[in-house]
Amino acid sequence: MPVQFRDYYETLGVSKTATDDEIRSAFRKLARKYHPDVAKDKKAAEEKFKEINEAYEVLGDPEKRKKYDQLGADWNRPGGFQPPPGWQGGGQQPGGGYYQWGGDGGGVQFEFDGTGFSDFFEAFFGGGRGRSAFGGFGRRQATAERGADVEADIMVPLEEALHGSTRTVSLRRAGSDKVENYQVKIPRGVHEGQRIRLRGQGQAGTRGGKSGDLFLRVRLARHPDFTVEGSDLIHEVKIE
CATH class of the missing domain: 1.10.287.110 (DnaJ domain)
Incomplete structure (x- = not known):
């Protein structure tokens, strides 16, 4: 036809x-x-x-x-x-x-x-399997699917970045009113843009698939006396 x-x-x-x-x-x-x-x-x-x-x-x-x-x-x-x-x-x-x-x-x-x-x-x-070259686009088969990874920013004070810490982070997922709390370990020496991975805390899987991961992207808080450039800690002093 x-x-x-x-x-x-x-x-x-x-x-x-x-x-x-x-x-x-x-x-x-x-x-x-x-x-x-x-x-x-x-x-x-x-x-x-x-x-x-x-x-x-x-x-x-x-x-x-x-x-x-x-x-x-x-x-x-x-x-x-x-x-x-x-x-x-x-x-x-x-x-x-x-x-x-x-x-x-x-x-x-x-x-x-x-x-x-x-x-x-x-x-x-025929029916086609679909492609996934762009962030998850594509037609999926009726099989277990791993959940998507999720990213969020976390503001870290300079003192915590230098010495490390453990803190409670509260996040609300997009489209949800529920706030979830996570215990997050801030590694000593963490740097701007570094990602902290929380396994299995991302989007839920479908059809019995595993949950994705949650990645917290570090953003260093500004400090009144010090700035960070790479691995260097800089403090400017005026000399008269």
């Missing part, structure tokens, strides 16, 4: 001779722009996001891209698109799926009806 052809190169705004890096860069740029969690028109953005992800599912996979390019002159056939003789693209695999955006603040997931792929993709490439 003829289906509407999808020009994946046009969807990503790249030429048919684009390199892998150019395709990846275009995908990331568009995915950020049209992600439903940040767009004003969420419904329109969701549809655009599905198109972008589908295009990258094909063009971002060397084998799928090669098969797609083999379609060649049949791209604009009147009356709908049908595979050429001997086409070995794939078969339709109906089902459901979801896409996940993972980031520093945890993760936001939203569901699409069906597989989230067009009839064109289903007819010629």
Whole structure:
């Protein structure tokens, strides 16, 4: 049965001779722009996001891209698109799926009806496994999934950075009113930007998967008398 052809190169705004890096860069740029969690028109953005992800599912996979390019002159056939003789693209695999955006603040997931792929993709490439080259994008299988890692800043006074300490840190996850307390060991000699890892304290896993990790990124508090440059502690003294 003829289906509407999808020009994946046009969807990503790249030429048919684009390199892998150019395709990846275009995908990331568009995915950020049209992600439903940040767009004003969420419904329109969701549809655009599905198109972008589908295009990258094909063009971002060397084998799928090669098969797609083999379609060649049949791209604009009147009356709908049908595979050429001997086409070995794939078969339709109906089902459901979801896409996940993972980031520093945890993760936001939203569901699409069906597989989230067009009839064109289903007819010629099957259900597809999805890709995860951009912060957790991609269609996931019904298997255990590890939770996303979470990052947060922690302000550390200079004295604690020099001598080390143990303190209670209170954090509230994005989208939640619940405040959670953690006992955190500040290593002696910790420096600006260093990350302290709390295993299993990130976003919860799904389908029995393990939780992600919580990373606390150190931000050194300003001191009235001393400044830190790398591993050096500097104190300025005026000499008359």
